[in-house]
Structures are given as C-alpha cells and as structure tokens.
Amino acid sequence: MRILLIDDEAELVSTLAERLSIRGIDADWVCSGKDALKKIEGASYDIAVVDIKMPKIGGIQLKRMMAEKNPGMKFIFMTGHGSEADFRAGSEEAGADYYLVKPVDIEELMTKMKEVLEK
Amino acid sequence: MKRLKPKFWNYRDVAAGDRGHPFNFRRMWKLTISLTAGVALIPLISLAIVDYQVTQRSIESENLLRTARLVSNIGRSISFFFTQRRAALDFVVKEYAFKTLNEPGTLEDVLQNLKISFGGITDIGLIDPMGNQRNYVGPHKLLGKNYSEQDWFKEVCKRGVYISDVFLGFRQLPHIVIAIKRTLPNGFFYVLRTTLDTAMLDDLLSGLELAGKGDIFMINREGTLQTPSLYHGKVLDKISLSVPKYAPKTRVFEGKNLDNAPIIIGYRYISETPFILVVVKHKRELMRSWNETRMELLLFLTASIILIVGVVIGVSTYLINKIYWADQARIATLHQVEYSNKMASVGRLAAGVAHEINNPLAIINEKAGLLKDLITFKKEYKGNEKLLGLADSILSSVKRASTITKRLLSFSRHSEIRIQNIALKEVIEEVLSFFEKEAEYRSISISLEAAENIPAIESDRGKLQEIFLNLFNNACSAMEDGGHLDIRIKRKDVNDVLVTVADDGCGIPKEDLERIFEPFFSTRTKMGGTGLGLSLTANFVRELGGKISVESEPGKGTTFTVTLPVKMERKEETTHANSADRR
Numbered sequence: 244m245r246i247l248l249i250d251d252e253a254e255l256v257s258t259l260a261e262r263l264s265i266r267g268i269d270a271d272w273v274c275s276g277k278d279a280l281k282k283i284e285g286a287s288y289d290i291a292v293v294d295i296k297m298p299k300i301g302g303i304q305l306k307r308m309m310a311e312k313n314p315g316m317k318f319i320f321m322t323g324h325g326s327e328a329d330f331r332a333g334s335e336e337a338g339a340d341y342y343l344v345k346p347v348d349i350e351e352l353m354t355k356m357k358e359v360l361e362k
Numbered sequence: 363m364k365r366l367k368p369k370f371w372n373y374r375d376v377a378a379g380d381r382g383h384p385f386n387f388r389r390m391w392k393l394t395i396s397l398t399a400g401v402a403l404i405p406l407i408s409l410a411i412v413d414y415q416v417t418q419r420s421i422e423s424e425n426l427l428r429t430a431r432l433v434s435n436i437g438r439s440i441s442f443f444f445t446q447r448r449a450a451l452d453f454v455v456k457e458y459a460f461k462t463l464n465e466p467g468t469l470e471d472v473l474q475n476l477k478i479s480f481g482g483i484t485d486i487g488l489i490d491p492m493g494n495q496r497n498y499v500g501p502h503k504l505l506g507k508n509y510s511e512q513d514w515f516k517e518v519c520k521r522g523v524y525i526s527d528v529f530l531g532f533r534q535l536p537h538i539v540i541a542i543k544r545t546l547p548n549g550f551f552y553v554l555r556t557t558l559d560t561a562m563l564d565d566l567l568s569g570l571e572l573a574g575k576g577d578i579f580m581i582n583r584e585g586t587l588q589t590p591s592l593y594h595g596k597v598l599d600k601i602s603l604s605v606p607k608y609a610p611k612t613r614v615f616e617g618k619n620l621d622n623a624p625i626i627i628g629y630r631y632i633s634e635t636p637f638i639l640v641v642v643k644h645k646r647e648l649m650r651s652w653n654e655t656r657m658e659l660l661l662f663l664t665a666s667i668i669l670i671v672g673v674v675i676g677v678s679t680y681l682i683n684k685i686y687w688a689d690q691a692r693i694a695t696l697h698q699v700e701y702s703n704k705m706a707s708v709g710r711l712a713a714g715v716a717h718e719i720n721n722p723l724a725i726i727n728e729k730a731g732l733l734k735d736l737i738t739f740k741k742e743y744k745g746n747e748k749l750l751g752l753a754d755s756i757l758s759s760v761k762r763a764s765t766i767t768k769r770l771l772s773f774s775r776h777s778e779i780r781i782q783n784i785a786l787k788e789v790i791e792e793v794l795s796f797f798e799k800e801a802e803y804r805s806i807s808i809s810l811e812a813a814e815n816i817p818a819i820e821s822d823r824g825k826l827q828e829i830f831l832n833l834f835n836n837a838c839s840a841m842e843d844g845g846h847l848d849i850r851i852k853r854k855d856v857n858d859v860l861v862t863v864a865d866d867g868c869g870i871p872k873e874d875l876e877r878i879f880e881p882f883f884s885t886r887t888k889m890g891g892t893g894l895g896l897s898l899t900a901n902f903v904r905e906l907g908g909k910i911s912v913e914s915e916p917g918k919g920t921t922f923t924v925t926l927p928v929k930m931e932r933k934e935e936t937t938h939a940n941s942a943d944r945r
Contacts, residue, residue: 252721258728265735323720345720346727346764349735 244360245287248272249279249305250294250321259292262349268356276300276308283313290356292343295322303337310338317359319352321345368679370686387686394678402670410663418652425574425648426614429628429641432570434612436578437630437639439566444525444635447480447540451554455544460552463488469499482562484537489515489553500557502532518543518553525635528560528588528597536560536588536597560597564589572641574626574648580637581605588637603627606638616645694897701898705828716767723763730756781930783818784826786851786859793830794849797838804843812851819859820930825902832899833863833922840867840920854925858908861924869916878912906930 246263248270250256256272263270271288273279276299279291291309295302306318320337323345340359343352370387454463454472462468473486485500493510509515518524518541526539538558545551567578567589579591585605587595594601602620606613606629614628624645631638734753737743787810794808801808837847846866854860870878879900903910907927914920 252725255721255725255728258725258732262728262732262735265732265739323717323724344768345724346760347724349731 244268244289244356246270246356247279247282247288247291249274249276249291249297249302251275251297252294259347259349259352263353266349266353268353276305279305280308280312283309283316287313288316289360290317290319290340292319292321292352295320306337306339317362319343319355319359321347368683368686370682373686385685385689387682390685391678391682394682395674398678399671399674402674403667406663406666406670410659414656414659418656421649421652425626425643425645426616426628429626429643430612430614432572432578433614433628433630433639433641436567436570436641437612437632440563440580440632440635440637440639443563443566444540444632447483447556447558448523448525448542448634450476450480451540451542451556455542455552455554460488460490460544460546460550463552463554464497466497469497473499476556482559484557484559486557487555489541489555491519491551495555496552514539514541515553519551523634527582527586527636530598531557538563560589572643574643574645574650576641576643578639578641580632580639582636583638594642601640603640603642606640694901698898698901712770716770720764720767723760723767726756727760727764730760780822780824781820782823784821784823785818786816786826786861786926787812789823789826790830790849790851790861793827793834796831797834800838801847804838804841804845806838806841806843806845806847808847808849810849810851813853815853816851816859817853817928819926819928821906821926825906826926829899829902829906829924830861830863832895833924836895836922837863837865837867837920840869841865842867857928858925859928861926862921863924864919864921866919869918869920870912870914871916875912875914879910 246268248256248260248263249272250259251274253272253274256274260270260272271282271286273282276297279293282288291306293302293305297305300308302320302322306320309316310318317340318338320339320342321344322342340362341355343355368391370391373387454476458468458472463472469486469488473483476483476486485498485502485504487495487500487504488497489509490496493508493512493515495504495507495509498505514524514526522543522545524539524541528536528538531537537560539555540558541553541555543551543553563580567580570578572578575593577592577594579594579601580588581601582588583605585601585603587597587599587601590597591601594603603617606615606627608631609629610631612628612630614626616624616626619625619642626641626643626645626648628641628643629638730753734750734757737746737750737753743749790810794810797806797808800806834847841847848862848864850860850862850864852860852862878896880897900910903924903926907930909925911923911925912920913923
C-alpha cells in the first residue's frame with residue numbers, strides 16, 4: 244500500500260513517514276495541500292493521512308479535491324485541535340474513513356490503515 | 363418579624379463598587395410609603411380635625427343658644443304671670459274706691475273673682491296710709507294688723523308696687539306678697555295686698571323637661587331658692603352657685619359647679635320682681651350624644667388610617683419587591699453575560715495554548731517514536747536497553763502532556779448546551795482528575811461511589827464539567843489538609859439522578875446558607891473569590907433541567923445535592939449540536 248502524509252509540520256510528517264517505512268510501509272509526505280494535489284498527479288496512493296488544520300487549503304477542502312481526482316482513495320484525518328468527541332463528529336461529516344487525535348499513536352495508525360483498506 | 367421583613371431590606375450590592383447601586387430599595391420604600399401615606403393621611407386627618415372642631419363648636423353654641431331661648435321664653439312667661447296679677451290688682455285698686463273696698467262683701471267678691479280668673483290667690487287685704495289693715499278676706503285673722511313699720515309697706519309707699527320674695531307664712535307654705543298702692547288726687551292713698559300661692563309658679567317651671575340634667579328654678583338676689591329645684595336644693599335654700607350679676611336681658615355663660623364639672627348657666631332678671639330665673643345644664647350631659655358620634659367618627663378615622671397605612675405599606679412593599687426582583691434578574695443576567703464572556707475568553711486562551719503545545723508535542727512524540735523504532739528495528743542501534751527506556755519515558759511524558767491538552771481543549775469548547783448521552787461517572791472522574799495533584803499534596807481523600815443502576819443521562823458535558831468543577835473547587839477550598847471529599851451518584855427515581863458532593867470542611871453559617879446561590883455573594887472576596895461560582899453552578903444546573911440544594915453545618919461540613927433529569931427536554935438540541943461542530 245502507498246500512503247501520502249499531509250501536514251504543515253514538516254518535522255512531524257517526515258518523522259511519521261520514516262517510522263512507517265521502518266515498518267515496511269511506503270509513505271510519501273508533503274507539507275501543503277498544493278503539493279499534495281501535485282503529488283497525486285504523478286502517482287496513485289491508497290490512503291491519504293490529512294491534517295485538518297492547514298494554511299491555505301484545509302484538510303476537509305483538500306479531501307474533497309483529492310477525492311474528485313482519485314475516487315478510490317481512502318482518507319484518515321488527524322488533528323491537534325479539539326477533543327476526540329467533537330473531532331469524531333466533524334470527521335464523519337466530512338466523509339473521513341477514520342480520524343486520529345495528535346499525538347498520533349503509530350500502532351493505532353497502522354491498524355486503522357489496514358482496516359480502512361480492507362473495507 | 364424577621365419573616366415579615368421584605369427581601370430587599372438588607373440588600374447590599376457587593377458588586378456595585380464606588381458608583382453605588384442605582385436603586386436604594388430601602389430608601390425608595392420609605393419614600394414611597396411616606397409620600398403616599400402623607401398625601402392620603404394629611405388631608406384626611408386635617409379635614410377630620412377641622413370638621414371635629416367646627417362641629418363641636420357649633421354644637422356648643424347651639425346649646426348656649428337653646429338655653430338662652432329657653433330662659434328668655436320662661437322669663438317672659440314668668441313676667442307675664444306677675445304682670446297679669448299686678449294688672450288685675452291694679453284694675454281692682456283703680457276701679458274700687460277705698461270706701462267701696464272697705465265695705466263688707468266687696469273684698470270677698472273681688473277675691474272670689476280673682477281666684478276664678480287667676481287662681482293661686484289666697485287672701486286679699488286693704489291697708490290705709492297709717493299701715494292699718496282695714497279690711498281683710500282670707501284664712502288668717504289679720505284684720506286690724508298694723509304694717510307701718512314693715513319694710514314692704516315702706517317700699518310700696520315709696521314705689522307704688524311691691525312684690526315680695528318667697529317666704530313661709532303662718533301656714534308654712536311658700537308664698538309671695540303683691541301689694542299695690544293707689545294715690546288719690548287729694549294725696550290720700552291706700553294699699554291692696556294679696557298673697558300668692560307659689561304652686562302655680564312651681565308648676566310653670568317643673569312642667570319643663572330639660573335636656574342634659576337641666577334644672578330650672580328661680581332665686582332672689584341673695585341666691586335663695588324661690589322655687590324648688592331638682593339638683594340645687596329646696597325652696598328657701600341657698601344655692602351653691604354664685605348669684606349672676608345683673609343684666610337687663612337674658613344671659614348665658616359657661617362655668618363650673620362645685621364638683622368642678624362644666625355647666626351652662628342661663629339667667630334672666632325678671633323685671634320689677636326680686637326674682638332671677640336660672641337654668642343650669644350639665645355640659646357633659648348635653649354633649650353626650652355628640653361624644654357618642656365623636657367616638658364613632660374617631661373609630662372610623664382610626665380604621666381608615668390603619669387601612670390606608672396597611673394598603674400603602676402592602677402596595678409599596680409589593681412594588682419595591684417587584685423592582686428588586688427585576689433588578690436581581692437584571693444583575694444576574696449581566697453577571698452571567700460577564701461570566702460567559704470571561705469563560706469564552708479563558709476557553710479561547712486555553713484552546714490556543716493547548717493547540718500550540720499539541721503541535722510540538724506531536725513532533726516530540728514522533729521523534730521519540732522514531733528513536734524507539736530505530737532501537738527496536740535497526741541492527742546498529744539494537745538492544746540498547748537504556749536508550750529504549752529513555753525513549754519510552756519521553757513517550758509516556760508526551761502522553762501525559764497530551765491528556766492535559768486534550769482535557770483543556772474539551773473544557774474550552776462548550777459554551778452552548780449540546781445534549782449527549784453521558785455517563786455521569788466518567789464526567790466526574792474526568793473532573794476529579796484535575797484535583798488529583800492538589801488532593802495528593804494536601805492529602806485530601808476523594809471517594810467516588812456510583813450506584814449500579816445509573817443510566818446514561820441526556821445532558822451537556824461541558825456544563826456538567828463546570829458544575830462539578832465548581833463544586834469540587836468549593837469543597838477543596840473549604841477543607842483543611844487531610845479532609846474528605848465524598849461523591850455519591852444515586853438514582854433518585856425513574857426520572858432523576860442524584861449527585862451528592864459532601865466535604866468535611868468549615869461549613870457555611872446558617873445566615874449565609876440562603877444567599878450562597880446569589881451572584882457575587884462571597885465570603886472569600888478578599889482571597890480572590892468572585893462570588894460567581896455557586897450562582898453560575900446553580901444556573902447551569904437549572905439550564906440542564908436539574909435542581910441544586912445545600913445543607914451545611916458550620917464546623918462539620920457541607921453537602922451539595924445536584925438532581926439531574928435522565929431525559930432532557932429536547933427543544934433546542936439540534937441547533938446547539940450543529941453549531942458546536944463549526945470550528
């Protein structure tokens with residue numbers, strides 16, 4: 244499976260990508276919605292892990308744009324903002340397949356990615 | 363007394379500060395009462411006083427007038443009585459010559475005729491200038507008696523007519539003597555003398571019924587009673603009153619009798635007689651009916667005043683209370699707005715801080731995770747237990763920090779009611795987690811017990827958190843180190859769940875107990891308390907459809923009981939739930 248990680252914090256997203264690759268998962272990362280849209284032009288990804296709050300193009304808007312271009316793509320949302328209960332309601336409304344509250348637990352992310360792909 | 367005291371009486375607006383409160387209820391109350399009562403009572407009372415005096419004066423003068431009229435009427439009758447008899451004698455003395463009268467039989471006829479025409483005449487005598495009784499008809503043997511040395515004879519010689527005082531004659535019956543002199547042109551004169559029985563005169567006076575224990579009688583100029591009186595003695599007694607001084611007409615004046623009781627005295631000097639007609643009335647008796655009326659008037663006035671004062675006080679108290687409650691509601695609203703603004707600011711700040719910390723925290727988390735991954739998966743770093751331990755401890759610290767930020771975020775977010783199904787115990791545990799450290803430092807033991815049958819309740823998480831946060835905060839500040847905080851969740855009935863928060867702290871004095879839910883009521887203002895906590899807590903409980911009550915014993919502790927409904931009325935739920943997600 245191919246994963247695209249999108250978060251405006253490069254430090255965070257790069258480390259996350261590295262940790263995934265250690266676990267044998269092929270993960271690319273970008274730091275903005277614009278880059279993410281460019282990235283999916285050239286390659287196809289199974290899952291996008293998107294931070295909801297990003298400058299310029301927010302996570303929910305980006306999800307819509309990417310889903311248009313790549314209908315089969317799954318989405319997992321991340322946020323550092325708000326409580327889990329609120330986030331859950333918001334993510335479901337935006338059509339996310341799963342949601343995570345930062346700081347992200349890597350094992351949980353792995354499990355959920357597998358579950359999402361199997362759905 | 364304390365129960366009657368209106369609510370606003372001891373009200374002091376603690377939050378008003380230097381500007382003072384716009385309403386001084388007590389002053390307003392006093393002013394309203396004094397103004398309305400004054401406007402209503404002053405005219406009433408002054409009217410009553412004026413009317414009272416006018417009526418009393420008119421009744422008094424009416425009494426005087428009536429007495430005067432009576433005296434004057436009776437006086438005229440008495441005058442007439444004497445004038446009539448004198449005129450009759452005058453006629454006799456002019457009609458019959460001395461010679462004729464001296465003849466036997468003439469005087470008998472005259473007496474007979476006089477008796478028939480006037481009555482009361484007992485005898486008649488003819489006296490010559492030497493004072494000798496020359497002829498006499500009557501029950502006594504007075505023929506030949508010489509009167510020349512007697513006063514009455516001298517008097518009649520001088521003035522032509524004489525009317526005597528009443529005196530007791532031989533028969534011991536009071537009578538009056540009337541004598542008339544006739545002088546002939548040649549200088550010879552003779553006197554006709556008759557005796558009048560006073561019974562007729564007495565009848566004239568005693569037949570009158572006088573109001574006010576009135577007494578009517580005649581006296582002579584020495585104050586000796588000439589006719590019997592009811593209250594002033596028998597005939598020929600001296601009266602206790604002083605003899606009124608001469609006046610040509612009827613006079614009435616007020617005085618006092620021997621018992622010092624006020625009396626009205628009316629008198630008239632009966633002209634050409636030694637008599638004074640006197641009427642004495644007791645003023646108190648005369649005024650009795652007026653006094654009764656006056657009593658009724660006074661009672662009516664008193665009742666009116668009591669009624670007016672009662673109504674004025676009642677209405678004023680009611681209205682000022684209304685204003686007071688309206689003002690209280692206004693203040694409460696203001697305070698609530700103030701508080702929600704403050705809470706919103708605090709919430710925004712907390713959310714900002716939490717979010718800003720969350721991001722670097724996420725990075726630390728990932729870096730430490732990577733570190734751990736490298737140690738776990740890469741051969742070159744493998745097996746370094748010490749490094750692994752360090753990475754783990756970083757990760758667990760991150761987890762701790764993130765629980766705090768999550769909690770901060772969840773607290774900051776709720777400003778509007780958003781109804782969810784909530785496990786009460788979880789919420790309380792969540793709130794209690796804020797107190798764990800404090801409890802540890804101060805060795806306060808916290809226990810939470812929930813009954814088995816507690817259902818998930820429909821309520822607002824944020825409000826519940828604030829409610830319990832406030833209650834626990836209060837409990838903790840009331841307790842000494844080493845206190846106990848017991849929280850119990852019970853099922854009250856099908857519809858309600860009960861949470862009791864009991865501490866064994868300092869307790870609340872009885873007089874403060876009823877005020878603790880008032881906004882800005884605080885005993886800790888000097889120590890930084892706002893006095894808002896409990897008032898808002900109570901508000902939140904009400905918003906959630908619940909009730910809050912408090913029991914406390916100073917020195918032993920305080921128990922707050924919060925009753926929450928299992929099901930909420932869902933009228934505003936949808937709008938709130940939606941708006942809460944817009945972030």
